[in-house]
Amino acid sequence: MSGGDEPRSYYVGMDVGTGSVRAALVDQRGTLLAFADQPINQWEPQFNHHEQSSEDIWAACCVVSKKVVQGVNLHQIRGLGFDATCSLVVLDKQFRPLPVNREGDSHRNIIMWLDHRAVSQVHRINQTKHSVLQYVGGVMSVEMQAPKLLWLKENLRETCWDKAGHFFDLPDFLSWKATGVTARSLCSLVCKWTYSAEKGWDDSFWKMVGLEDLVTDNYSKIGNQVLPPGASLGSGLTPEAAKDLGLPPGIAVAASLIDAHAGGLGVIGADVKGHGLACEGQPVTSRLAVICGTSSCHMGISKNPIFVPGVWGPYFSAMVPGFWLNEGGQSVTGKLIDHMVQGHAAFPELQAKAKARRQSVYAYLNSHLDLIKKAQPVGFLTVDLHVWPDFHGNRSPLADLTLKGMVTGLKLSQDLDDLAILYLATVQAIAFGTRLIIEAMESAGHSISTLFLCGGLSKNPLFVQMHADITGMPVVLSQEVESVLVGAAVLGACASGDFASVQEAMAKMSRVGKVVFPRHEDKRILEGYENISSRV
Ligand SMILES: Nc1ncnc2c1ncn2[C@@H]1O[C@H](COP(=O)(O)OP(=O)(O)O)[C@@H](O)[C@H]1O
Numbered sequence: 001m002s003g004g005d006e007p008r009s010y011y012v013g014m015d016v017g018t019g020s021v022r023a024a025l026v027d028q029r030g031t032l033l034a035f036a037d038q039p040i041n042q043w044e045p046q047f048n049h050h051e052q053s054s055e056d057i058w059a060a061c062c063v064v065s066k067k068v069v070q071g072v073n074l075h076q077i078r079g080l081g082f083d084a085t086c087s088l089v090v091l092d093k094q095f096r097p098l099p100v101n102r103e104g105d106s107h108r109n110i111i112m113w114l115d116h117r118a119v120s121q122v123h124r125i126n127q128t129k130h131s132v133l134q135y136v137g138g139v140m141s142v143e144m145q146a147p148k149l150l151w152l153k154e155n156l157r158e159t160c161w162d163k164a165g166h167f168f169d170l171p172d173f174l175s176w177k178a179t180g181v182t183a184r185s186l187c188s189l190v191c192k193w194t195y196s197a198e199k200g201w202d203d204s205f206w207k208m209v210g211l212e213d214l215v216t217d218n219y220s221k222i223g224n225q226v227l228p229p230g231a232s233l234g235s236g237l238t239p240e241a242a243k244d245l246g247l248p249p250g251i252a253v254a255a256s257l258i259d260a261h262a263g264g265l266g267v268i269g270a271d272v273k274g275h276g277l278a279c280e281g282q283p284v285t286s287r288l289a290v291i292c293g294t295s296s297c298h299m300g301i302s303k304n305p306i307f308v309p310g311v312w313g314p315y316f317s318a319m320v321p322g323f324w325l326n327e328g329g330q331s332v333t334g335k336l337i338d339h340m341v342q343g344h345a346a347f348p349e350l351q352a353k354a355k356a357r358r359q360s361v362y363a364y365l366n367s368h369l370d371l372i373k374k375a376q377p378v379g380f381l382t383v384d385l386h387v388w389p390d391f392h393g394n395r396s397p398l399a400d401l402t403l404k405g406m407v408t409g410l411k412l413s414q415d416l417d418d419l420a421i422l423y424l425a426t427v428q429a430i431a432f433g434t435r436l437i438i439e440a441m442e443s444a445g446h447s448i449s450t451l452f453l454c455g456g457l458s459k460n461p462l463f464v465q466m467h468a469d470i471t472g473m474p475v476v477l478s479q480e481v482e483s484v485l486v487g488a489a490v491l492g493a494c495a496s497g498d499f500a501s502v503q504e505a506m507a508k509m510s511r512v513g514k515v516v517f518p519r520h521e522d523k524r525i526l527e528g529y530e531n532i533s534s535r536v
């Protein structure tokens, strides 16, 4: 590695979330030197159909990439890594976008991860009880790719399915766009497409569910070359992509990761010495990375496969090489908080007051809760108000897409106090959801002592404190708030050859920032919530 006077090496990390694309310029110690973000479009042509555009997303990548390298000596940039949501991108045989909608709008060529259109398809897939389902928590999620492919075949045969040449997970689309290499990442194929790191594709699964045409041409449409995350792709960045992104041609481009997995790499390997944490001196398997954005993803690793009912995986080498991964999840967390707050009658008043104080609505709500709780612990405010947070089904541990949300204890009041308390109850419900996932993982054999949080919601101190209080575990926040981008940069750093392994890069590039310990005075909220949960 470069020392004292040697020029610093930089990596560009690119994170495509649900709502925006973010890029960062990161050095070999994991420090963010520049950051830029750009919103991306989403379409919801009908309920539970969520679509995006790969051209729109690539254009946003180009904007943010050019911004973060402004004024930098381009020769110092050694690698590029992408992560993205696991949405399904559809291209024809000439790599042009194909419509995933009945309107025939080919600009909208992505079925987003949170799209629940393929309910009948996933039901039939689960009825097969095929052995690959053991590796997705026992039940396939409607958010995975096989049901979405089957939906396209059954509903858009002529306009999409028959013309399709390439189905990409969004992280793999981005690495293809940058390099021209169609190889897929082991991460996306193992986690969302039923590929096995040890045995490859299982022909019998695809034949059994009615997608035998993918087997016939040797999986060329969904990937028959598979690389570990962080492996260098082809000859690096193509001249065309280099021009688009404002980066030097030929720099190393890594095989990608799904966004939650990049967040995991960005936080889980940090040196925790001196912070008084139970995970100090313990194996990395005692750490749970929780990536909280539009959704929350709970990433726990183990040396041997652990089968946790309702929790995705075990996936071999899908995040940290050589380790099995279990991935719990809550499909909507940030999106649920936004939904509850923005839908309340007092939201316009909240917006106006927050604006007057130049605060975000969440910072305003947090200080308003401090004001109304007076001397009581914040938990007492929600003794009579409870939220069941499965407004978009339950990903883990119940694995039931039909579940709906619920609020009990509503009154006629619609003022700002009422909104603040509803917001608090929502945050608490999400934290309880995390606790249920941890309990399921522990009863199956995981032993977790410490949470490592990142993603947009980790910027909310109330969300972080509630996760500590309700799980009873300390929450570690990274020095770099944008830890998912550090994970993407870890990929670029590995592809450049500057680190010998993903493990080495993640240990050197992630650092502990703040630690939030649980407070034990809020016992009554737990009792109140548990009473409600047991009745549901
Ligand atoms: N400073 C903040 N305070 C409170 N909540 C925040 C903050 N920043 C982002 N969020 C919440 O985080 C969520 C988005 O997180 P993000 O990681 O950007 O999502 P994604 O990766 O899915 O695009 C939103 O629901 C938003 O309300």
Ligand SMILES: O=C(CO)[C@H](O)[C@H](O)COP(=O)(O)O
Binding pocket: 017, 018, 019, 084, 085, 086, 087, 113, 143, 191, 258, 259, 260, 292, 293, 294, 295, 296, 297, 327, 329
């Ligand atoms: O299924 C996923 C990870 O396995 C999705 O990519 C994720 O849930 C969406 O991520 P985000 O909330 O960060 O937009």
